[in-house]
């Protein structure tokens with residue numbers, strides 16, 4: 626196994642209680658190709674350090690340069706949360722912190738408003754410039770991707786690996802198709818203002834297992 630990272634950089638001894646983090650870092654080796662590398666690359670892409678075409682699953686020189694650009698001390702468990710890789714298990718990112726980079730909820734779930742057919746805001750809004758990439762918050766399968774006939778505009782339904790259905794609405798574009806498997810952190814579309822929207826933002830909904838039913842939501846968590 627050829628690794629240019631010193632062993633102490635790849636393996637942190639301070640990983641007790643963090644599940645399989647050490648195991649995941651063990652996968653992140655120079656010249657290796659695997660899904661853990663791909664997840665790291667998605668994270669580096671989110672930071673603007675890798676192009677989409679560099680997300681190959683192969684840990685080559687561009688990935689290595691990107692790692693050292695953001696972490697002069699290399700890949701360590703303590704650094705991973707800084708690029709959104711906060712919960713790793715069995716070589717997979719279980720969840721992202723937010724559906725857009727550094728995303729903050731700008732209009733909360735449940736706010737009463739007669740403007741909505743349900744009478745309340747059925748999701749969480751993340752305001753962001755049009756074209757901002759939106760990410761799969763968990764791994765899963767795309768249930769649909771396209772234009773709705775409703776106020777949701779262009780939308781995506783993501784059936785996540787926790788069984789729940791996450792709906793992304795008002796998108797400018799989508800970059801996935803129905804039936805496609807996606808990994809947490811993968812770009813699936815871009816923020817827009819299609820449908821009923823006063824400005825560009827992502828509207829994210831969290832539905833229970835089963836088919837989509839308007840208004841059958843909870844405050845998004847994943």
Ligand SMILES: [Zn+2]
Pocket residue numbers: 746748749750827828829
């Ligand atoms: Zn909304």
